[in-house]
Amino acid sequence: MSPPANTHLAYTPPDGGWGWAVVFGAFISIGFSYAFPKAIAIFFKEIQDVFGTSYSEIAWVSSIMLATTYGGGPISSILVNRFGSRPVVIFGGLLCGIGMISAAFCTSILQLYICVGVISGFGLALNLQPSVIIIGKYFLKRRPIANGLAMAGSPVMLFTLAPLNQFLFDNFGWRGSFFILGAILLNCCVAGALFRPIGMAADPVRKQTVKQAEKTVKDGTEDKEDKDCCEKFNKYLDFSLFKHRGFLIYLIGNVLMFLGFFAPIVFLAPYAKHLGIDEYSAAFLLSILAIVDMIARPTTGIIANSKWVRPKIQYFFSFSIAFNGACHLLCPLATGYTGLVVYSVFFGLGFGMVCAMLFETLMDLVGAVRFTSAVGLVTIVECCTILLGPPIGGTLIDTFGDYKYMFIKCGAVMVLAGAFLFIMNYYNYRMLAKEERERIATEETMKDNKHIRTETEDGNIWAKEKMQDGPEVEPLTDEKEGLKKEVNGKSEV
């Protein structure tokens, strides 16, 4: 029998059952969100000819799409906090579909920016965040596995979409392809339909009781009325997270990491061609990367879920970032095709490891309830570095005429980020252990005082707790305690 596992979620996540259907839906949603901006690059050459634009103008379509997907994070978080995951994802799927369908009728590059970049990009933002959030609501003990499986959607989708797009383009031209892709994106609505609401938001009875409790609270405590607009806004998007130590560590580490994360992928094929390798073999390197990535993500999830790694999952995360960095630093040593294949394999491995744990570690640090706001805030900050990474790499390549400085820069940045996260999380774990000891001590004293309380007061306290959806007192320590208890072998289910 499991102890009260996740106190601030107020229910025990099923860790299975319908959760696996949710994982499948998240697989689809996340897959589209990450793979789609990259996959439409196949149409660019043709569109370039039709509209008579330069390559960089066309590449903006992908960049705008990526920027909107990440920049729309906070809005996504607010909407999920308010409405729950399911309506947001379904609406997001509709937006994506509408965006691509209208893109099929565009007559200028500017209209393409809006239809594909902004509308579809925003639709994908409304897909990405809720999918990650709802995994946290359905899983706790098996959450790393669920995260790993869901994030595996990205390489699988990319692997599927790339040839599919080529096929569509050959048979229907770019307009017909966009039209059909609009319909394919509507499948995100199917994924959204799978996101059955769970927990607090879904309960009509609780809403009733909350209303009753609210009335009693209003009569009782009047200082609650002093809730200014900041506090109300905090209920939708939790800005107090910026005071959360774990959140800040994660944010700084990740922002640093993303500076060197995507550039090597963008430049892998050009680097191979630069070394004299033919186009098809260069493209094959990316396929190798994708295949290794596909396998690495669920595997990492399983490893991260094991009882040795889970309590110290932040260390595993920092290790995988540093591993990635080391790969890039060693890449300039690879001069032949075999060397590059080896590099691609290790790069795919590292990339998959980092991606699988990207959101899991954030959930681990801030807890499932605050994760909704956390993921929105993190993505909008990361948005800038993600967009800056490849152009900086490109400038390095153009200035020095040599790819190795780009790899060295990416490798150095990631090793630095990994080291930073490792050290800061060591510090964080120690502080958490200390706070935990203090919390247990205060709980002991409070338990003595509890017997005095009456039943009506109980109702008030319960209602108060339920209303405070946003800022919570030390959710992390509760979760850590719960996890440690499970990890110590007292769990089943």
Add this chain to the structure above:
Amino acid sequence: MNTDPIVETSPNVTYGLDVVISCNISEPQSPITGHMWKKGDKILTSDKEPSEYTTYKIGEVNGDSSGVYECIFETNPPVSGTVYVTVKPHVTAYKKSEHGNEGDTGVLICKCNSYPPVSQWTWYKIKSDVNEAIINGTEKFIIKSSGNKAELRIASLDIEKDPGEYICNATNELGTSGAVVGLRVRSRLAALWPFLGIVAEVLILVTIIFIYEKRRKPDEVLDDDDGGSAPLKSNPPNHKDKNVRQRNAN
């Protein structure tokens, strides 16, 4: 005394399977330290022989091997001669079969990299009785030709009249030849059927998922009544999980 050296070259060729071109220098002014053969800007061969005679094997005379060949004797100063390998135009289509969308502009492209360069391009549409010449400058057809590349742009593709085969003819001093480019026009509605199919699939799946969920609901409605007394017991009212443990509201 100071007569300029004369370079004799083998005659210009227009055909042959095992062609060898050569240069012969008479009365070189200074010792010959080597030879070099160039085609345009590209160096083909070079050697350090002192002979007054140098050859280069072309092999088959065709579009690729045609061009301006230069033999250079490395004297001081260097002396060269030129051999012209000329052919009728060797025309290829960028893509044997082009696709265009109904209403859009279709572009057919032919290129010719042989020597001598093309002086004139003409386009024809292949018809059953006689090929129809395409006239440049109308609203429908625009021909852009530039030496070794020619482009035929067909505006507002009509799915009835425009599909078919087109010939691009290139003419130079030696004659004319061309290549065939096919044009296929995709119907506007071609993409519609897969689109409708996928939308139907999405609607069906979403309906199935929601119906499945509604059918499960009756179990949960009963639990709701039980949970009605939950707040007073400080029990988290998540009725779906019967194995939820009671916890204190703190």
